[in-house]
Amino acid sequence: MQPEGPIAPFSLSIKDLPWQIAWDKDKCTLCGRCTASCPVNAIELGVFRKRQVAPAVGILEAPENQYTLYYGIRQKTDPAYACVGCAMCNMVCPNDAIIPMHGDEIDKLRMHGDRGGQARRRGGRRNDPGSLLDQIKFIRISMLTDPALDAGRHEFELRTLLGRVLPPEQNLKFMAENGWTPPVREIYPLMIGGMSFGALSPNMWEGLQMGVAYLNEELGMPVRMCTGEGGCPPRLLRSRFLKYVILQIASGYFGWDEIIHAIPEMKEDPCAVEIKYGQGAKPGDGGLLMWYKVNKLIAAIRGVPEGVSLPSPPTHQTKYSIEESVAKMIQSMYMAWGFRVPVYPKISATTTSLAVLNNLTRNPYASALAVDGEDGGTGAAYNVSMNHMGHPIASNIRDCYLNLAKVGMQNEIPIIAGGGIGKTGNMAANAAALIMLGASAVQIGKYIMQAAAGCLGSETDRCNICNIGLCPKGITSQDPRLYRRLDVDQVAERVVDVFLAFDTELRKILAPLGRSTSLPIGMSDALGIADKNAAERLQINYVV
Amino acid sequence: MCRLFAITSQDPLSPMVALQALDVMREGHDGSGVGLFLRDLGGPFDEIKDAPILSGIFSEAGLRRLDTYMMDLGFMTKYKLSIKVPKTPPAGVPRRDIYLVRAYEYPEDWDGLPQSELYNRLLETRLTLRAMGDETGDMIVFSFWPDVIMIKEIGDPLSVAKHLMLDRKELQARIIMAQGRQNTNYAINLYACHPFFIQGYSTMTNGENTAFIPIREYLSSRGFPGYVGYQSDSEVFTHILHFAVNRLGLGVEAYKHIITPLQEADLHAHPNHQLLTGLKQTCRKLIIDGPNCVIGSLPDHSLFMVQDRKKLRPGVVGGRPGRYAFSSELCGLDAAIPERDKSQDFQPMHLDTAIVNADRQEVKICSQKDPLHLSH
Ligand code: SF4
Ligand code: SF4
Numbered sequence: 001m002q003p004e005g006p007i008a009p010f011s012l013s014i015k016d017l018p019w020q021i022a023w024d025k026d027k028c029t030l031c032g033r034c035t036a037s038c039p040v041n042a043i044e045l046g047v048f049r050k051r052q053v054a055p056a057v058g059i060l061e062a063p064e065n066q067y068t069l070y071y072g073i074r075q076k077t078d079p080a081y082a083c084v085g086c087a088m089c090n091m092v093c094p095n096d097a098i099i100p101m102h103g104d105e106i107d108k109l110r111m112h113g114d115r116g117g118q119a120r121r122r123g124g125r126r127n128d129p130g131s132l133l134d135q136i137k138f139i140r141i142s143m144l145t146d147p148a149l150d151a152g153r154h155e156f157e158l159r160t161l162l163g164r165v166l167p168p169e170q171n172l173k174f175m176a177e178n179g180w181t182p183p184v185r186e187i188y189p190l191m192i193g194g195m196s197f198g199a200l201s202p203n204m205w206e207g208l209q210m211g212v213a214y215l216n217e218e219l220g221m222p223v224r225m226c227t228g229e230g231g232c233p234p235r236l237l238r239s240r241f242l243k244y245v246i247l248q249i250a251s252g253y254f255g256w257d258e259i260i261h262a263i264p265e266m267k268e269d270p271c272a273v274e275i276k277y278g279q280g281a282k283p284g285d286g287g288l289l290m291w292y293k294v295n296k297l298i299a300a301i302r303g304v305p306e307g308v309s310l311p312s313p314p315t316h317q318t319k320y321s322i323e324e325s326v327a328k329m330i331q332s333m334y335m336a337w338g339f340r341v342p343v344y345p346k347i348s349a350t351t352t353s354l355a356v357l358n359n360l361t362r363n364p365y366a367s368a369l370a371v372d373g374e375d376g377g378t379g380a381a382y383n384v385s386m387n388h389m390g391h392p393i394a395s396n397i398r399d400c401y402l403n404l405a406k407v408g409m410q411n412e413i414p415i416i417a418g419g420g421i422g423k424t425g426n427m428a429a430n431a432a433a434l435i436m437l438g439a440s441a442v443q444i445g446k447y448i449m450q451a452a453a454g455c456l457g458s459e460t461d462r463c464n465i466c467n468i469g470l471c472p473k474g475i476t477s478q479d480p481r482l483y484r485r486l487d488v489d490q491v492a493e494r495v496v497d498v499f500l501a502f503d504t505e506l507r508k509i510l511a512p513l514g515r516s517t518s519l520p521i522g523m524s525d526a527l528g529i530a531d532k533n534a535a536e537r538l539q540i541n542y543v544v
Numbered sequence: 545m546c547r548l549f550a551i552t553s554q555d556p557l558s559p560m561v562a563l564q565a566l567d568v569m570r571e572g573h574d575g576s577g578v579g580l581f582l583r584d585l586g587g588p589f590d591e592i593k594d595a596p597i598l599s600g601i602f603s604e605a606g607l608r609r610l611d612t613y614m615m616d617l618g619f620m621t622k623y624k625l626s627i628k629v630p631k632t633p634p635a636g637v638p639r640r641d642i643y644l645v646r647a648y649e650y651p652e653d654w655d656g657l658p659q660s661e662l663y664n665r666l667l668e669t670r671l672t673l674r675a676m677g678d679e680t681g682d683m684i685v686f687s688f689w690p691d692v693i694m695i696k697e698i699g700d701p702l703s704v705a706k707h708l709m710l711d712r713k714e715l716q717a718r719i720i721m722a723q724g725r726q727n728t729n730y731a732i733n734l735y736a737c738h739p740f741f742i743q744g745y746s747t748m749t750n751g752e753n754t755a756f757i758p759i760r761e762y763l764s765s766r767g768f769p770g771y772v773g774y775q776s777d778s779e780v781f782t783h784i785l786h787f788a789v790n791r792l793g794l795g796v797e798a799y800k801h802i803i804t805p806l807q808e809a810d811l812h813a814h815p816n817h818q819l820l821t822g823l824k825q826t827c828r829k830l831i832i833d834g835p836n837c838v839i840g841s842l843p844d845h846s847l848f849m850v851q852d853r854k855k856l857r858p859g860v861v862g863g864r865p866g867r868y869a870f871s872s873e874l875c876g877l878d879a880a881i882p883e884r885d886k887s888q889d890f891q892p893m894h895l896d897t898a899i900v901n902a903d904r905q906e907v908k909i910c911s912q913k914d915p916l917h918l919s920h
Contacts (some may be wrong), residue, residue: 082764146754149854154854155853157808161825168791168822168823168826169792176820184825186808348684405765408762408766411759411826412764514835516853517805518755518833520755521829523758525757
């Protein structure tokens, strides 16, 4: 712009943006790959005029101006095209001539993300890099009075139960009388949480499923994956692999027409049914699949028209109270599979979790409670929901567990924790901490996207454009030009790597605690934290 | 690590047999305390098998409070063993007024009560006495049960035995369990001393219980008044046994299936697959992780030993028809039953439960892979 030119309220400089592109003229070959692959068109070919003052050599000649042109990369400052820091430009550049750098202060862009009166929406997670789970240490190390176990050589039983577990007296009685006992699945305590077919690209989804199948069939690890709300591809519904799948039903009921119709043709029961009432990333808000991503395949599986945005309502519309909402829904889902499939609700972590839990304790069919904390991720939500809504997972899980322990039902309703596990890469440590706080299992989403497919998202607002179908890694895009970047087999391979490494790390935590025969659910005496208030709140040891 | 010794014999024995066996294993305990459990009593108690016996340690004031309380309930003293001790105890043994072993006549209005009710009342009485003692520190109550005597004290086992003159002829039993403590806590609370007792079930253990907290939480939330205490992480072993037999109606063979269930492949191959899977799942909170060797005594006068899943503690059983012993170490067994056929000595491994029944004719070994005979 010209110095005297008009300035609009949203006229920003590059400095005002969160990400600044550093471009090196000397290295650039002007191949154009960066501009071609930038998902948000943040950079374009720039023509720069350069003036050089040539001082006179002789006395008589006057100094003169020399004008030259050069071509290069120009970063746009229009908020609609602001760089998201994905660094795809850097990745494709043959000469490493370009890289996004994070600004050194809070950007001004955030005040302009609402042009046209549209509040900012994005994918990703809460923009807060801190993690309380990382502060928890394992302090009860077996030394001399009891030998530490050998993580490499001893047998370990790293399994958990998903399903309503009866009290032992009742179970024996029911068995003796040939009565019905609720279905219980013995599964691996690390689950892949609900990410829908639609939110994820077909390649990503297939890669995850293949990895899960391999873990089960070749490595004997009963890993389970939840579909998220978006239905399930018809072939999977009719395959033997369905038993590794947890079908999710949520307020939009997307895909359930297809699922219900497939029931008579199912070779196997699904592992379980998860009823989603809430999601940690955007509590109190429904799922959201933006129109860009609703292509023919997605539309068919979900049973909707193509190219329309699919916002699920925040609550299940046909229900009006917790008794209705939970009890009836759980019961109908049980009936659909002849009472052979565990059904459990998933809620966002909230101060009202205990009310939900107490209600479930009185419902003989409730198979578990999944609680998703504020650090959970999502494919699309309002920025404000992601950043400001929700409850931390640790205290919520602890409260739920202690409450169950108070009424003596701590073995009866498994609590599944989600949201922020492995946020900073410490997945096994975070998972173990939650288990010792009382969780029976943990669910991951973002972590597996990062580890198995190289998702670029971060807690400092990097990338996070999953909602608009332009995922540069092809993870959350429905555009074949993008998702073909993702190799299905490699995703599957990475899923297997992640679980195997997790398994080793979990043993490395449990063995020194002297635990191997059963998962140390609620072993709070092993936990310590250097924050007195947190220690008191979580009822664990305060150690400095 | 503590040392354990238990013996079951057709003829009543003096507890000194067990204490001497502990003494030969003295390298394994530090003489910081001793616990004794006697059952199937001989001597004068042989005649009054049904009379509940109160065992504990009392101050003069505590004894007066006890008498008032018991009299109010309607209990009459039937027989008592007065252990009067010299004024100055040996080094390391605290000064006490009275070690009480007293058999009572049931209150008249308890006549005709169903046995379960009777047993609940006995438990309730013991817990009340314990709580009264906790208030003022003037009574410590170990057991209140027919045909059972318990003695616990801080100090070296043999010096305590001499001090209390445990070789007296009135003190005889056919089942004796004894533990020599290896102190791992600085302040010794007698309630943390093995063996532990609840409603006719008693166990003692060595090792640490790494799964203690979740197990304690689970037992405490069973709504059963006796599942309290837990000054020691080993007390839960006794309560799990009580829970398995009394609450679930299972036999002692099932105990091991609860504390160290089979892993998946073995479970699948087991004839009682369904039952055991159910047990494993529903009693998941009672799974121990060891390292522990548990020796226990049941109301049917059987004695048993089990190990943790990895068998991380020593333990051996041996003897001859009529007399068998369970010991942490072979030398303990040698001291107590030297004339046995040593080739028959058996060290229970990770799947085994070694049981000697009341007939004391053989050591029965149950493997977890065997079919389970449901006793109820
Ligand atoms: S970092 Fe990503 S968004 Fe930014 S210019 Fe490069 S490719 Fe475009
Ligand atoms: S890489 Fe894809 S999935 Fe990851 S934050 Fe970016 S758009 Fe979302």
